[in-house]
Structure formats: C-alpha cells, structure tokens
Amino acid sequence: MSFIMRLTLALFIFFIVEFYFYKRFKNSFITIFPNFNKTTLKKTIRLIIIFTNLYPVILVIYFIYLMISDASRMSAIENPFFDWLLVYPFWASVLIIVQSIVFLLPIDLVRLITFPLYKNFRESVKRKISIITLMIISASFVYVPLRIAYDYNYVSTRVTTLEIDNLPEDLIGFKIAFIADTQADWYTDETRLNNYIEKVNDANPDLVLIAGDIITSTPRYIQPGADAFKSLSAEYGVFTCVGDHDNWAYRDDHPRSLREISAALNAAGVEMVDNDKRIIQVGSSTIKIAFATFTYSRRVEPAKLELLANENHKYDISIFLTHQPNESLISFADQLGYDLFLAGHTHGGQLTILFPFIELTPTLMETKYVKGDFYLNDMMVIVNRGLGMSVAPIRYNSTPEVTIIVLRKKE
Numbered sequence: 002m003s004f005i006m007r008l009t010l011a012l013f014i015f016f017i018v019e020f021y022f023y024k025r026f027k028n029s030f031i032t033i034f035p036n037f038n039k040t041t042l043k044k045t046i047r048l049i050i051i052f053t054n055l056y057p058v059i060l061v062i063y064f065i066y067l068m069i070s071d072a073s074r075m076s077a078i079e080n081p082f083f084d085w086l087l088v089y090p091f092w093a094s095v096l097i098i099v100q101s102i103v104f105l106l107p108i109d110l111v112r113l114i115t116f117p118l119y120k121n122f123r124e125s126v127k128r129k130i131s132i133i134t135l136m137i138i139s140a141s142f143v144y145v146p147l148r149i150a151y152d153y154n155y156v157s158t159r160v161t162t163l164e165i166d167n168l169p170e171d172l173i174g175f176k177i178a179f180i181a182d183t184q185a186d187w188y189t190d191e192t193r194l195n196n197y198i199e200k201v202n203d204a205n206p207d208l209v210l211i212a213g214d215i216i217t218s219t220p221r222y223i224q225p226g227a228d229a230f231k232s233l234s235a236e237y238g239v240f241t242c243v244g245d246h247d248n249w250a251y252r253d254d255h256p257r258s259l260r261e262i263s264a265a266l267n268a269a270g271v272e273m274v275d276n277d278k279r280i281i282q283v284g285s286s287t288i289k290i291a292f293a294t295f296t297y298s299r300r301v302e303p304a305k306l307e308l309l310a311n312e313n314h315k316y317d318i319s320i321f322l323t324h325q326p327n328e329s330l331i332s333f334a335d336q337l338g339y340d341l342f343l344a345g346h347t348h349g350g351q352l353t354i355l356f357p358f359i360e361l362t363p364t365l366m367e368t369k370y371v372k373g374d375f376y377l378n379d380m381m382v383i384v385n386r387g388l389g390m391s392v393a394p395i396r397y398n399s400t401p402e403v404t405i406i407v408l409r410k411k412e
Contacts, residue, residue, distance in 0.1 A: 012057060015095070022098045023050065025105055026138055029131035049094075056091035077218075079187040084394070092393050093146055096352065100141045103356050105134060145397065152396035153193075156200045156388070160405045161374055163341055163381055168410040169317050171284035178206035178235065179404040181324075181345020184246060184389020185226030186217035194229035197388045200403045201233060208237040208281065210290070211271070212345030212385060213244020213324040215262055220250045227265035237281050239271045240290065244324040245346065246391075247273075248298040255298055276301050278309050280316070289316035291339070293323040295330055303333070310337035318408070326370035326384045335380045341406070342382040347371050349386025353398040360398065372399070 023046050030042060063078070112130060119126045165172075178201045183194060201209060216226040233239050243259065250258035263273040272279075274292035281288040291309040293301045301323075313319040318341065321334040326344035334342050349372035350362035364371050375382040386402035 012061075015057075018102060019050065019054075019098060022102055022105075025109075025134055029134040032128055032131040033135060053091050053094040056087040059087070077187060088394060089149075092395050093149060096145045096149070096354075096397050097138075097141045100145055100354055101138050103354055103361065104137050108133065149395050149397055152398070152400050156197055156401045156403060158200055158204060158403045158405060160407060161383065162407050162409050163318075164409045164411040165318060165340060166411045168408060169284075169286040171286040172288070172317060172408050173410055175208075175283065175288075175408040176204065176206045177406040177408075178204055178209045179212070179343055179383060179385055179406055180209070180387070180402075181212035181385040182214040182244065182348060182387030182389045183211075183226060183229065184214050184217040184387070184391070185222040185229065186219075186389070188394040189217070189389045191225060191229070193388065194225070195232075197401065197403070198229055198232055204403065204405045206235050206405065207283075208288070209233055209235040209239040210320070210322055210343060211239070211241035212322065212343060212387070213242050213296075214246045214345065214387070214389060215241070215244065215266065216250060217246050217389060217391065218249050218252075220258075220261065223250055223262055223265050227262070227269045227271070230266065230269045230271045233270065237283065240279060240292070240322075241266065241271055241273050242292040242322050242324055243273065243275050243294040243296060243299075245296045245298065248296060276305055276309070286317045287315075289313065289319045291319070291321050293321065293330070295323045295325050295327055306333060306337065310334075310339070313338040326368050326382070328368060328370065331370065331377060331380075331382055335377045339380055342377075342380055343385070344370070344383075345385045345387045347384055347386070348390065348396070349384075349399040349402065351390060351396055351399050352393055355398060362399075372402075 027042060027046060030037065031039065108130060112126070116123075180197070180201060183189065183197065185194060216222040230239060247262050248255040248258050250262060259273075259275070263275075266273050274290075276292065276294050278289060278291045281290065291306075293306060293309065295301055310319075319339045320341045320343060321337075321339040322343045323330065324344060325346045326342075331342055347364045347368065347370070350360065350364045352362060354361040360371075362371060370382060370384050372384050372386050375384075383404060383406065385404050386399055388401040390396060
C-alpha cells in the first residue's frame with residue numbers, strides 16, 4: 002500500500018471516529034442542557050472541528066506540493082507559532098477523542114444489547130448515560146493535556162536488577178545505565194537532552210549503553226545530538242548500537258549518515274558499534290557486549306549473529322544490544338546463550354491509551370515487548386522507553402526513562 006493510500010485511509014478512519022465523538026458529545030450535551038441554543042452549539046462544534054483539523058489538511062497540501070514540484074525531500078515545518086497554534090491542538094484533540102471513545106464505545110455496545118431490558122425507562126437511562134458521557138469527555142479534556150506536558154518535561158529513573166549465577170565479586174553492584182532514542186530534533190532540544198543526560202549521571206553508572214537513534218532526521222541535528230553526550234561520565238565507557246534514524250540524516254545516503262553520526266559521537270566520547278562486539282574488563286572479570294544492527298534499513302544476518310555469540314560461555318556476563326525488540330531476534334539471542342537483551346525503539350508506546358487492565362498503543366502491532374522487563378528462559382529482556390518522539394511530537398502515558406541495571410549474584 003502506497004504512502005498516499007495509507008495516509009488517506011488513516012484520515013478517513015479518523016474523521017469517522019471524530020464524527021462519532023462529536024455526535025455523542027452534542028447529543029449528551031443537549032440531553033443534559035435542553036435549553037441551550039442548539040444552533041450555537043452546532044456552530045461551536047463546527048469551528049472546533051475546522052480548527053483542530055487544519056494541521057492534517059495543511060500537511061496533505063504540503064505533501065502534494067512537494068510531489069508535483071522539484072523538491073527532492075520533505076522537510077518538517079519548524080516554527081513555534083505553527084506548533085502551538087496547530088500541531089499541539091491537533092494531537093491533543095486526537096488523544097482526547099480516542100481516550101474518550103475507548104470508554105464510550107463499550108457503554109454504547111452495552112446500551113444497544115440491553116435495550117429490551119430498559120426500553121420502558123429509556124429517557125431516564127439516556128440521561129444517566131449522557132451524564133457519564135460528559136464526565137468521561139471532561140476527564141479526558143483535563144487529563145490528556147496535563148499528561149502530555151508531564152511526559153514532555155519529566156524523566157523517570159527506573160532501577161532493575163540482573164541476577165547472575167556465580168557472579169564474580171568484581172561485578173557485584175556493577176551499574177549499567179541503559180538509555181535509548183535520544184532523537185535530537187526540533188522538539189527534543191538541548192534542554193531536554195541535557196536533562197536526560199543529567200539523570201544518567203545522577204546514577205553514577207559504571208557503564209553506559211545506548212540503543213541507537215541519536216537523531217530523528219536531517220544532518221543539522223547530528224552535532225547537537227552528539228554534543229549532548231559529552232558530559233556523560235562512566236568509568237568503563239559509553240557505547241551505542243545503530244538505530245533506525247541514524248540512517249536517515251541523509252535519506253538517500255545511509256552510509257554517509259552513519260559515517261557522520263559515528264564521527265560526531267566518537268568526538269563526544271561515545272563509540273557507535275555496528276555488528277561487532279566489545280569486551281569490558283572489570284578487575285579479573287569480563288563483560289561481553291554484542292552490538293547487532295537490526296533496523297528498517299538494514300538487518301544483521303543469522304550467520305553474523307552466531308559469530309558475535311561465539312564463546313559466550315567464556316565471559317562472566319554476555320549482553321546483546323540492538324535497536325528493535327524484534328521477537329524472533331529475542332528468541333535467537335536466548336538460544337545463543339545471552340544473559341541480557343537490551344533494546345529501545347518503541348518509545349514505551351509513546352501514545353498509550355488508558356483502559357482497565359490493558360494499555361492500548363499502536364506499538365503492539367509491531368511487538369509485544371513495548372517497555373519494561375521480560376524474561377525468556379534464563380535471559381532477561383529490557384526495553385527502554387527512551388526520550389525522543391516519532392510522527393507525533395508528543396508523548397502520552399509514556400514518560401521518558403533512564404534504566405539503571407544493577408548486577409547481583411543469584412542466591
């Protein structure tokens with residue numbers, strides 16, 4: 002399916018959802034406030050719809066213009082006035098609508114199924130459901146913007162423990178700071194990056210590992226993205242694998258993107274490792290780290306994975322670091338005898354809709370390993386929520402994260 006078709010389908014689905022939401026809101030409002038001027042209400046809703054949908058309309062027009070013009074590449078519209086007037090209102094409205102609908106739809110389904118049971122009291126039931134509807138929409142209207150602001154400005158530090166049989170004394174209490182997806186761009190600026198790195202340094206880690214995606218796109222963010230790591234401090238070094246976006250500084254020249262990002266990182270004291278391994282000597286103990294490049298642009302071959310895993314048993318701990326938490330890759334790493342599998346990429350779901358007993362996110366269509374800790378036999382899997390953002394310039398119910406992994410001896 003072409004990009005145009007996918008975009009058209011996505012917009013069509015959204016407009017249907019939007020129509021349902023505003024229809025439910027209008028009907029509920031009129032039920033509770035029957036004396037309110039209906040014409041005024043309709044005009045207000047119409048203006049809100051027009052205003053919040055200006056952003057996707059402008060993007061579609063812009064994209065069509067680029068297709069028919071001589072422009073070789075689409076560049077983002079980077080303007081604070083444009084962001085606050087159109088971009089943020091659109092994404093906030095999308096989340097308010099979707100967050101409300103996941104509760105409104107089940108209510109409507111139950112009402113439809115049970116109609117024969119309450120048809121003699123339908124006006125009373127209708128009023129109660131209208132009150133619940135307005136309460137849900139009001140709660141979403143308050144919660145969504147507050148949560149977006151919180152997830153943009155706050156970084157959480159999550160401490161987890163990796164227990165290893167017969168762990169040498171040299172490695173007991175050893176701390177690994179694991180981060181991902183810093184994605185320097187217009188929205189993840191120097192302030193956000195520095196705040197993230199400060200959180201890492203506050204933990205005083207012995208080793209720092211990064212799951213790629215140093216920038217989002219365009220070469221002008223390579224230097225700022227790399228410079229943010231200059232203040233990182235770790236006795237046993239700072240290393241990163243290759244991420245998806247690290248290939249896309251120059252969309253039509255992936256090797257150049259990697260060369261320039263790798264050089265900028267190296268100058269900042271960070272080594273980008275592409276399908277290779279590094280051995281960290283800690284006293285008389287050793288930590289083996291395999292860096293596997295698994296991205297949309299390039300995927301490591303099974304033969305290379307087997308070569309990277311050669312003699313895993315010789316090392317006190319063997320770590321597998323990659324960008325995407327692909328399920329088949331995780332299973333293969335387990336078979337190869339790794340103790341720890343590290344990945345990022347998911348942004349912890351980035352846009353996660355709250356619902357009882359489950360968190361709904363589009364990321365689940367790609368992987369079940371969205372965020373946190375998992376176990377596959379004797380291998381621990383950690384997926385870091387990262388810092389940056391893709392597609393939507395916001396996070397929702399996905400607070401940026403620094404993961405601190407403390408090594409312990411299994412009792």
